[in-house]
Amino acid sequence: MRNLIEMPASSTQPIVVGDMRLTMVDDCALVSVSTDAMRTAGVIELLSSMGYPLPGIEQNTGSADQGAFWMGPHQWMLWRDYRSDPDWAAEIDLQGLAATTEQTDAWARFDLSGSALVSVMERLCNLDSARIQTGLATRTQIHHVGVFVVVVDAVAQIYVPRSMADSLVHAVAGAIRANLAVA
Amino acid sequence: MLIPHPLLGLRDASEFVYKGDAQLMNRPDGFADDADAQMVDYLYPRDNPRGVHKELWFHEQGDRSWLVVTRDTLTHEILGAELANPARGATS
């Protein structure tokens, strides 16, 4: 059997307008980790030793290539770069302290950056612009699409359900252009 | 409308889905002798207070916590909100 061709979540990007840039990061592997209050400390310890210190509420810890963000109580998403189709959920051994679910193909990641990041985000989601700073991880809505916004080094990583990637790109592109036109 | 999420602070009501009276958390035991009668009480009669009301809201576009929100139906003032499952708020 031949290898299958990967289909990008969206082929309508990158969007580059002035110094604003929206790029798909397709080589991003994801796994969600879910535990409970009793086992959280153990999970934190294990993942920390694997290079994924777990962040607190609505926070992320990490770099562009690897990290973790808070999804909900006792629940995190880990990201790392994608080499070949991963089975990260099975690979990661949390000694029965947490449930892991492969999320690599469930979410598409788009990185938004540029000097107008804050004013573009203001046109997209009801997120207090003061919070758009490295360390943030929050769930919000962009034009009726539920997304995670994770800010790392002045770049907003936007995680969108894969099927709505084109809709997200369309919305962000519209906001970038509108913002530039009225600036 | 803003809902004071116990973990996340004030969040816009548009991120939430409303369910109804917080009494819905008191599901009767289906094997009780008077389960039928209890179930009718659970399912249908509702207080419709002019004033303080405890109600369930789901933070669907957020952390997916169910909250019990105390709201004044007359003034829309929100007097408080707590996690339906307090264990979700525990840090260790």
Next chain:
Amino acid sequence: MTRPQPSIRFTFDGQTYYGVPGDTLASALLANGVRLVARSFKYHRPRGIFSAGSEEPNALVTVHHQGHPEPNTRATTIELYDGLKATSQSAWPSLRFDLMSVNDRLSSMFAAGFYYKTFMWPAKFWESLYEPMIRRAAGLGVLSTNPDPSHYDKGFLHCDVLIVGGGAAGLAAAQIAGQKGQRVILCDEQPSLGGRLQDEQDQQWLEKAQDALAGYSNVRVMTRTTVFGTFDHGVYGAVTSNTEHLASPDRDAPKQTLWKITAVRCVLATGALERPIAFPNNDRPGIMLAGALQTYAIRHGVEVGQRVALFINHEQGLACARALQAAGVNLVAVVDARDTPKATDLPHFVDAQVTNTKGRHALKAIQITASDGQGQWIACDALGVSGGWSPNVQLTCHTGAKPVWDDGLNGFVAKSLPPGQSVIGSANGQYALDACIRSANECLEGDLPLPKCDAVDPSNAVALFHVPGKAPAFVDFQNDVTVKDVKLSHQEGMISVEHLKRYTTLGMATDQGKTANVVGLAVMAELTGKTIPETGTTVFRPPYTPVSMGALAGRSRGKDFKPTRLTPSHQAATQRGAVFVEVGNWLRAQWFPLPSETQWRQSVDREVLAVRQSVGVCDVTTLGKIDVQGRDAAEFLNLVYANGFKKLPVGKTRYGLMLREDGIAMDDGTAARLAEDHFVVTTTTANAVSVYRHMEFVHQCLYPDLDVHMISTTEGWAQFAIAGPQSRTLVSRVVDMDVSNEAFEFMACAETRLKNGLRARLFRISFSGELAYELAVPARFGNDFFNYLLEVGQDLQATPYGTEALGVLRIEKGHAAGNELNGQATAQNLGLGRMVSDLKDGIGRVASRRPALIDDTRRLVGFKPIDPSQTLMGGMHLLNLNAKAAAENDLGYLTSAAFSPHVGSSIALGFLADAESRMGEQLKAVSPVDNIEVIVEVCSAHFVDPEGERLRA
């Protein structure tokens, strides 16, 4: 008066004029000597420009932005740009010669309540005659029926302090909060800051304040931005006009942006609105608010008239007179209703009133009558009127608070305020510059220095709202409501303000009575012999000024109304010429027409037969998939499903029926047990979100102690149904495992690998009734995998099929879907009553045993027309052959219908009373709406393979 050389070209009613930068359409028209700009709503009386702001009741025009007409736009807020085109409204054939002005002569007929009195009978004339007639005669501008070519945007802002109004008080507040490092948003509806300070000769304080604000990066100044509504918990609505003042705006620039502002606190510095006085013939072009005269004369340098008069009742009116005189206006009379010492520097007529006016298309003279009854006519071409000021408290009222009357201020002020809101400056009756700054200091604990001001005592006024006389005295200019109308409605028994408003329409339409409400209330009070507070109050609702529907919609228009979800195989389906259908937000392939097929049924029949005879492939990714893990996962599924899951072995899948707690079926799907503590639950496409929410409810709210973890994986897996007698052959070519019947029996599931090593999940489940599998691969490979399956299955006639064939196949098999899970059906109705386990306390079990549900004999069965050429439709009702089509004879209804290529006729599923005993009977299926009647035979819902041999093969 200084005015630059006019350079901006514009047209009004086809006539070309020129204005200067900074002009509004109103100031430019006045500068060009145009007085007559509109006809009134009911009587078609000539009207001019009355104000200099958003409170304008008269000067409504249609502006043609980029060729698109926007009616009912206030000339006083339209910023002039080169090429601006505006036209007058509600006059025919022209403003100057308006035939409808005959209404003015017949005004007695159009008095208060005339609709109710005049057009009573006969009722049938209302729609055909009266309404069209009234609409033509009385009305505002005409909406275009073309789509609005502009685009709009939305945004969200957060701040510590939202300051509404950029006049003296707002500027002071912004400086104080800015200095403290708070995040400040300062909004003003006008293009420039300053409010009424812009109408003063002395601009020193204003310039300094603006310079100071420019130094604060934490202060965001938003001009051309109207805060139009106060909403619960510190949320405010605002609209910014981005391009309406531009001759050739950037195509990417939204015309307006709607902002949702969340503010910890809000300071209203919204100023005050000047009040007119209702005196006979007070509506002639040339009569305007005194403050507007000042704006036009000083801010715009317009010569407002050669002989100008004022009619005032308060001390501040004299300051206005002096400011006008200093600006070079030729004041011929200052008519002051107060019995006060005569000012020596002004043509001051004290203890006097304006009792009539002359001039049809423009003011020519006013009659001044002293308290002793002595009258005189004085020629003048402009009259400024000021009956005092009404603090602008609208935004304090939007969440239900009512303003209270302040006798000292002669106006309503806010008393109870929405949480987090404060009112300062003129909006709180603190009028002078120093008073505004002082109130800002007090509100925000600031210490801005107070400039020296001439003291003006706001209480040095007489209450004067109307002047008696024979000729009409207008209270509400926009709705043509006169003092006489208010009297009449009082005589006719309208005792409350709310009655008055509805009977006369006072305070309605685009200006919402900004200049009219208080006067109307005062006249009503006088008539009833009550005080103003006893008579009532004026309550305001959002929006403060009209908000266009376009702004409210933002970018959610047309295709962008909602997001579009694309299935993993979308591109491959497109390349194969698929026709798509919207299923919720999803776009799914409906069928795949071949070039030779000219009619959709040809494609669908072919796809159905391919599944029945060889193998078909369908993208079923849209079905919800929820990953359920944890020690108590099986226990949890036992609660959410009506049937049992605890004994389901690992490697097996089970059909599951979810009930609502009231015993009605909610959703169905499958749960596959991948490990002791790991299930994958599927939901219907439509209920994916609500089932996931419900499961979280059951866990968090009802059974929080269960160890369960849920997360959606719908998007992560591209899942394909591979169905038909050849499906095993096809599946065996791609998966790296033994899929023989022995190794992988019906309802088996496995986490596996494709032959190329890719992760996959395989389920042996069937929706079509054929031997079938569902095979899932990581979503990004779904598109190519779909192509690959069809490629390697070519010799097996592997055929892509869409939702339409999927529907036919499941109807042929008698599987319930959304049409059957319709919010009314019970497990029993669906023929699944025995699935509801009594061994556990599943959601809905108790209520599903209610007599009312148990006694319901309707069951899901099949139907075939006796005449195979006839067509069945969902929604048809079932009756005995000889029964009349009436509700009491109803036996049930059809839920799903399709043409079955397998049966060779139309077939249907439906709920039928006493269905078991009616097997083989003939009934009629009727659609009274379509006037169709079809004789049908009752049969098993399983049109295909009733024994289920194929799917176990």
